[in-house]
């Protein structure tokens with residue numbers, strides 16, 4: 461935060477950021493951290509109070525760093541708006557209405573095939589948003605932003621998916637525009653062209669990683685999550701921010717070629733190549749092998765159910781898939797040296813984790829794994845939704861956006 465640290469240019473957005481991050485939560489602490497005068501801090505806080513973004517807390521006053529009377533603790537007021545989030549899986553969708561601090565107000569999940577194309581899928585998501593708002597009695601104009609998690613690589617600049625192997629018909633599609641329209645149609649949202657609701661689209665593994673890291677590992681500066689469901693993808697959070705690479709392609713580990721896999725039809729990947737990790741070790745791949753052995757299974761979620769029931773063949777195949785993913789993760793861990801490696805998705809469970817550990821500790825250097833925690837998901841099926849909601853809030857209340865938003869609201 462360049463503009464803080466003693467400069468007189470710390471904006472209302474900077475003050476809000478200091479309060480939200482817990483770095484400075486009283487008038488005195490804000491003066492001390494920013495070097496602003498008492499009067500200037502007061503003026504900037506006043507705008508945030510009038511907008512309803514900040515409030516004086518009801519808890520005990522805190523000791524002032526500048527001495528004198530204890531000061532009232534300032535808090536981010538999360539009652540002034542809500543966020544809508546949606547998480548698309550290959551055969552399932554989830555929507556949620558969230559507070560700005562990530563509490564779930566209402567949520568809904570239903571079967572929806574992402575391969576039916578963006579028109580139908582996004583229209584249903586918009587209808588789902590409308591239902592959540594009606595059920596919770598919130599007006600559409602209380603929604604400050606929408607977050608969407610999709611199972612494919614996303615160009616975060618345009619919010620469009622780029623050559624997604626398991627999302628036919630979505631390549632380059634204007635997801636933001638269509639979702640905004642569906643929201644307007646189904647939720648009765650205002651159609652002010654000058655202030656369309658911001659829509660943030662990102663890859664599901666990225667958003668799951670973001671949600672999990674913030675909720676349970678806020679002090680971990682290098683966090684990696686691998687989602688193993690119908691496909692395989694990874695999300696990386698470095699110093700609190702999602703690392704996407706220059707084209708949004710970072711973490712797309714499902715299409716790394718696994719050495720030694722024959723180029724047979726069984727190893728044909730959705731991307732058109734043979735022997736990709738996703739073609740041999742994903743939920744879909746395990747389901748196909750189970751089906752070939754006469755066990756009814758067609759998807760990652762079928763495998764999840766078989767694993768939950770302790771089905772011996774599913775357990776054996778999940779462990780083998782874990783070893784294959786572990787082999788790739790040895791490289792990932794060597795490159796990133798993360799503090800936490802989280803395994804999430806349909807296959808995440810003891811057999812898969814055992815396989816990952818076997819190969820990872822065998823192949824990666826001890827220095828890369830000495831302080832590594834390998835864990836399973838903590839937020840479960842809500843991870844993508846909560847990550848999407850959190851990313852929307854972080855973007856909307858980032859210091860550089862606050863000024864413009866306050867001005868647009870007339871404060």
Ligand SMILES: [Zn+2]
Nearest residue numbers: 715729731736
């Ligand atoms: Zn592939």
